[in-house]
Amino acid sequence: RGAAMDRLKTFEGIPHPFDRKKRMVVPSCLKVLRLRPERRFCRLGDLSSEYGWKHGSLIERLEAQRKVKSDTFYKKKTASKKAKSQALKSVKLSGDDQAILERCGYA
Numbered sequence: 001r002g003a004a005m006d007r008l009k010t011f012e013g014i015p016h017p018f019d020r021k022k023r024m025v026v027p028s029c030l031k032v033l034r035l036r037p038e039r040r041f042c043r044l045g046d047l048s049s050e051y052g053w054k055h056g057s058l059i060e061r062l063e064a065q066r067k068v069k070s071d072t073f074y075k076k077k078t079a080s081k082k083a084k085s086q087a088l089k090s091v092k093l094s095g096d097d098q099a100i101l102e103r104c105g106y107a
Contacts, residue, residue, distance in 0.1 A: 012055055012059060013059060013062060013063075045059070
């Protein structure tokens, strides 16, 4: 148990190499699936704030800013994807061009 705690790394927020990566949900780790309803639980932020951690409000503010940026990025991405699909539908190719694309695996 001591070695595991020595290897444990914790961060406030998301550190540099991981803040640009796609975030995923691991269903087998969800609290709803892992804990029985009658079991007690606590959140790390609540536990830390009880023992003197003072940065909870900062993390909440930064997380709210991240969600706003993420939302605008997602809206821009979906609009771009929609425009691209409409542009692809409107393109008319000749038979020769279509054959070349199929040979290369693009059609």
